[in-house]
Amino acid sequence: MIPGSAISSLILPHLEDLSPYQAGKPLEELARELGIADAVKLASNENPLGPSPRALEAIRQNLDTLHRYPDSHAYYLKQDLSRHLGIRPEQLILGNGSDEILELLVRALVPFGGAVVSTDHSFLMYGLLTQAVGGVFHRVPLAGLHLDLEAVAQAVTPDTRLVLLNNPHNPTGTAFRRREWEKFLASLPTTVTVVLDEAYIDFADDPDVPHGLEYLSEDRPLVGLRTFSKAYGLAGLRIGYGYGPSQLLAYLNRLRLPFNVNRLAQVAAQAALSDTDFLARTKKLVRQGRAVLARELSRLGLEVAPSQANFLLVKVGQGQQVYKAMLRHGVIIRAMDEYGFPEHIRVNVGLPEENQKFLRVLKNVLGL
Numbered sequence: 161m162i163p164g165s166a167i168s169s170l171i172l173p174h175l176e177d178l179s180p181y182q183a184g185k186p187l188e189e190l191a192r193e194l195g196i197a198d199a200v201k202l203a204s205n206e207n208p209l210g211p212s213p214r215a216l217e218a219i220r221q222n223l224d225t226l227h228r229y230p231d232s233h234a235y236y237l238k239q240d241l242s243r244h245l246g247i248r249p250e251q252l253i254l255g256n257g258s259d260e261i262l263e264l265l266v267r268a269l270v271p272f273g274g275a276v277v278s279t280d281h282s283f284l285m286y287g288l289l290t291q292a293v294g295g296v297f298h299r300v301p302l303a304g305l306h307l308d309l310e311a312v313a314q315a316v317t318p319d320t321r322l323v324l325l326n327n328p329h330n331p332t333g334t335a336f337r338r339r340e341w342e343k344f345l346a347s348l349p350t351t352v353t354v355v356l357d358e359a360y361i362d363f364a365d366d367p368d369v370p371h372g373l374e375y376l377s378e379d380r381p382l383v384g385l386r387t388f389s390k391a392y393g394l395a396g397l398r399i400g401y402g403y404g405p406s407q408l409l410a411y412l413n414r415l416r417l418p419f420n421v422n423r424l425a426q427v428a429a430q431a432a433l434s435d436t437d438f439l440a441r442t443k444k445l446v447r448q449g450r451a452v453l454a455r456e457l458s459r460l461g462l463e464v465a466p467s468q469a470n471f472l473l474v475k476v477g478q479g480q481q482v483y484k485a486m487l488r489h490g491v492i493i494r495a496m497d498e499y500g501f502p503e504h505i506r507v508n509v510g511l512p513e514e515n516q517k518f519l520r521v522l523k524n525v526l527g528l
């Protein structure tokens with residue numbers, strides 16, 4: 161026996177100041193804590209239309225096979241995805257959310273003390289996953305609210321193993337364009353793997369925003385990450401995928417747990433992929449709602465970052481206070497202090513009536 165107070169002496173020292181990921185507040189929690197049952201959640205960039213109906217039907221039809229292990233290699237889903245994307249099945253890897261693929265990449269490529277270059281104000285998971293393997297996380301400042309790819313390239317040193325970029329970028333919503341991206345790719349040494357997290361790429365409507373798939377090559381250490389959590393409405397099911405050189409993905413495949421993507425997630429993802437109507441409705445709703453929110457927020461005199469994603473970063477003064485006040489009125493958004501934006505909130509596009517409720521409550525809370 162050792163005293164409970166000594167447990168921490170057993171833990172690897174680099175885990176001492178690792179803090180748990182802070183997720184958006186679940187609706188159930190608000191109901192429990194404040195007794196608000198009809199709250200609106202616009203905090204986690206989820207799909208306001210709900211899950212793809214075809215995915216739901218596929219789940220219903222497969223419930224009675226739950227006593228069977230899933231296909232460890234997700235053969236059918238990979239076939240569908242490879243056709244959909246125009247790449248080979250070996251150039252795909254599936255994960256329990258795209259987060260998991262990022263974790264596999266970090267574990268496969270970043271040694272203790274190795275460097276990961278990303279940007280300031282980036283997705284919290286990037287820093288946490290790096291810290292978990294004892295890597296050193298470098299945050300390159302943004303230029304205003306935009307990624308500065310030239311500065312990212314300059315931050316790469318011989319110790320750098322991984323560069324993590326997110327386009328469109330959470331939480332600013334901004335996106336970099338083809339020309340900067342190509343220049344950036346060409347300037348990198350071949351010892352560095354680039355991860356392009358495209359969680360929000362389906363919402364981008366500027367044709368000059370590059371899609372990583374166009375740059376997929378067996379000779380380039382580039383891995384793109386996509387998810388079924390946002391545009392396909394399956395965040396609760398946990399499924400995402402990565403595409404990249406087959407040789408690199410084969411190593412990730414050795415590292416992953418054999419049944420990382422469950423049965424229902426596999427069939428639901430296949431069905432969601434075929435649900436082109438749902439995807440089209442989602443994109444339309446998000447792009448229209450984004451325009452309405454941006455216009456109305458600007459009308460209120462608030463600064464809004466130009467967004468190619470399904471959310472907006474809004475400067476409101478005291479982000480935490482606004483977040484808490486809005487919570488009491490049944491609107492869950494995200495305060496951005498942990499992302500290094502104490503004066504901002506992030507709100508995702510909801511249904512038209514949810515957007516209106518958000519605007520009404522924000523106006524009220526800010527006294528505008």
Ligand SMILES: *Cc1c(COP(=O)(O)O)cnc(C)c1O
Binds near residue numbers: 256260283388395398
């Ligand atoms: C939502 C999000 C993801 C998706 O994560 P999943 O694990 O696939 O749910 C990935 N990256 C960023 C930046 C995100 O905001």
